[in-house]
Amino acid sequence: MGHDDGVGTGARHHDGRRTDTRQRIHRIALEVFSERGYDRATLREIAERLQITRPALYYHFKSKEDILASIHRDLALSLDGIIAWARTQPATAATRTQILTELSSLLAGPWGQFTQFAQANEAAMRNLTGASEFIERTATLTEFLRPSDSIHGRIKARLALAALFMADARHDQLGGSDTARAQAALDVAAELIR
Amino acid sequence: MGHDDGVGTGARHHDGRRTDTRQRIHRIALEVFSERGYDRATLREIAERLQITRPALYYHFKSKEDILASIHRDLALSLDGIIAWARTQPATAATRTQILTELSSLLAGPWGQFTQFAQANEAAMRNLTGASEFIERTATLTEFLRPSDSIHGRIKARLALAALFMADARHDQLGGSDTARAQAALDVAAELIR
DNA sequence: GTCTATAGTTGGATAGAC
DNA sequence: GTCTATCCAACTATAGAC
Numbered sequence: 001m002g003h004d005d006g007v008g009t010g011a012r013h014h015d016g017r018r019t020d021t022r023q024r025i026h027r028i029a030l031e032v033f034s035e036r037g038y039d040r041a042t043l044r045e046i047a048e049r050l051q052i053t054r055p056a057l058y059y060h061f062k063s064k065e066d067i068l069a070s071i072h073r074d075l076a077l078s079l080d081g082i083i084a085w086a087r088t089q090p091a092t093a094a095t096r097t098q099i100l101t102e103l104s105s106l107l108a109g110p111w112g113q114f115t116q117f118a119q120a121n122e123a124a125m126r127n128l129t130g131a132s133e134f135i136e137r138t139a140t141l142t143e144f145l146r147p148s149d150s151i152h153g154r155i156k157a158r159l160a161l162a163a164l165f166m167a168d169a170r171h172d173q174l175g176g177s178d179t180a181r182a183q184a185a186l187d188v189a190a191e192l193i194r
Numbered sequence: 195m196g197h198d199d200g201v202g203t204g205a206r207h208h209d210g211r212r213t214d215t216r217q218r219i220h221r222i223a224l225e226v227f228s229e230r231g232y233d234r235a236t237l238r239e240i241a242e243r244l245q246i247t248r249p250a251l252y253y254h255f256k257s258k259e260d261i262l263a264s265i266h267r268d269l270a271l272s273l274d275g276i277i278a279w280a281r282t283q284p285a286t287a288a289t290r291t292q293i294l295t296e297l298s299s300l301l302a303g304p305w306g307q308f309t310q311f312a313q314a315n316e317a318a319m320r321n322l323t324g325a326s327e328f329i330e331r332t333a334t335l336t337e338f339l340r341p342s343d344s345i346h347g348r349i350k351a352r353l354a355l356a357a358l359f360m361a362d363a364r365h366d367q368l369g370g371s372d373t374a375r376a377q378a379a380l381d382v383a384a385e386l387i388r
Numbered sequence: 389g390t391c392t393a394t395a396g397t398t399g400g401a402t403a404g405a406c
Numbered sequence: 407g408t409c410t411a412t413c414c415a416a417c418t419a420t421a422g423a424c
Contacts, residue, residue, distance in 0.1 A: 188346060
């Protein structure tokens, strides 16, 4: 059929090299979903930016929702590295700060527009099975980040995450350079989970 | 036409008493928008819950977006009281804490599901003129809440707001009773803007 | 792997009667 | 103030050729 559900799979050329179309779709879809929100985003626009037609998308993904789910799988995967590392560390303030630093780096680099994407698609994520893996990772990270196992602790952990996301998304409202905002957010977040 | 754009206006009976249909639509629409998100919410479902037909909605509001804008106007109005009071107060930590307490009360009472609504509709709000008044109020409140005029200060102010919203919306992930969560959020928020 | 053409569905909005 | 009937636009998704 041409559809692959597993992470990292995809159509291959005769030389064994994976075609990059699936990844290009991935990238552009993330872009459009971030700008418009999942529901307002159309496959027409995604196809146009890719310079292909709508039906071509269906060769790589079996539905619009499948594209979204695929993005979520990638996001979940990106967090697994940090989670795995966190499991090997003692539950100290230093570890928590280090987790925040790693997350901040992800947001500054490969994830780029992730925060905007996540906020724009809060509604769509709620009833999406593919998003559950990602939400699960976030919950796990919150556990590692909380300074104490209480409501206070859980709130602080979630706020620390929110601080990082905020610096990434609210450039217009917070002012300052990207790095200045990221550093300030990291400061505030670290203070919270100390 | 039967359409009224001003806040608090609406069709009236011969005795001068405002009909409650407009307000009933208002309430149910807020409910459905919160659950589904604006884009996934259909006028069909709103009408069904109200036991009326879709066209009847158009007697009270001129479009789906008009209903959303109307809700945002109400939300903005609810914040004006707090803002007016804040203007009369000195910019002290005590004032900031008091603002948070007032907001917490609003979330516990009349606003109810506002937070869920706001999160579910982040995407829809971005390109909506009616939402700008509401966003403006939020920005004003942030100014009153910030402990210092710096990036750090602005982040802390926004996080304080986020804490209140979080306690309101994330009951499943935070645990505890409604009042316990609200109090904990207030504690953490107050500490942030001290 | 991508195309043209089209099926099938949904949902916002209007016309006009009562 | 609410109804029935209907229109229209937009979108997802599929069929089948190349």
